[in-house]
Amino acid sequence: MQVPLQLGALDAAIIDLDGTLVDTLGDFAGALGRMLHDLALPPIDATQIERMVGKGSEHLLRSVLNHVLAPMDEAQRAIKIEALFAQAWASYQAHYRAINGQCAQVYPGADQGLQALRARGLRLACLTNKPHAFAVDLLHAKGLAGHFEHVFGGDSFERKKPDPLPLRKTCEALGTQPARTLMVGDSSNDAQAARAAGCPVVLVTYGYNHGQDARSVDADGWVDSLAQLA
Incomplete structure (x- = not known):
């Protein structure tokens, strides 16, 4: 654990969801597996999915389709992905x-x-690249919704993390300054967005950082459990 921040100097915290609060890899694997079955495409292993999570549903689906269609040459694969995407999205x-x-x-x-x-x-606000409706339902299902004044998803703003816009908009909703608003996440997406928005950032060490060690990411601290923030 390394948390050099003084929490007394902060007014608010923005918390990521997938890989930070809730381990949702099983949900992703289940939904993606059923989607691939619907499309008559080969399955994908959960360990591969874990590396693709974090940049929103559109990126996740394109990454999965790109992976399972890898035997095709690049040009054919791109055409196939575009042809399948609407059906894949709905499924x-x-x-x-x-x-x-x-x-x-x-x-x-x-x-x-x-x-x-x-x-x-x-x-507290929850900010995730997961679609807003899914995020709200998940937080309620897991008994965490009551902690948050606001919940924003990947479809709440014009751009997603790692763009800083969602963090700036969340700070506006909280009525706080970025420099006094901690970002807590699990990946380089969260850290890059925080740095660009001017927020301090702490990363958890157990999440979905695209297969990389979270300690290799530029952050102000790392925790093995959110309980350590106490």
């Missing part, structure tokens, strides 16, 4: 909506960490 959305939260687990210490931040007087 994935339907399956994810049905499975959302059923194969997901709250990370140990996540609830305690949120309670500790609130006890210190910090206002």
Whole structure:
């Protein structure tokens, strides 16, 4: 654990969802597996999916399709992906909506960490690249929704993390300055967005950082559990 930040100098915290609060890899694997079956395409291993999570549903679907269609040459693969995308999107959305939260687990210490931040007087918002409706449903299903004043998804703003716009807009909603608003996430997407927005950032070490060690990312601190923020 390394957390050099002084939480007393902060007014609020923005918390990522997938890979930070909840391990949703099982949900992704289930919904994507059913989608691929619908499209009569080969399956994909969960370890591959883990490296693709974090940049929104559109990026995830394109990455999965690119992976399972790898035997095709690049030009043919690109044409095939565009031809399949609308059907893949509709199938994935339907399956994810049905499975959302059923194969997901709250990370140990996540609830305690949120309670500790609130006890210190910090206002909390959840900011994720997951679609907003899915994020709200998941937070309610896992008993975490009550911690947050605001929940924003990948479709809440014009751009997604790692663009800084969602963080700036979330700070506006909270009524706080970026320099006094902590970003807590699991990946380089969160860290890059925070740096560009002017927010301090702490990363968890257990999430979905595209197969890379979170400690290799430029951040202000790292924790093995959100409970350590207490």
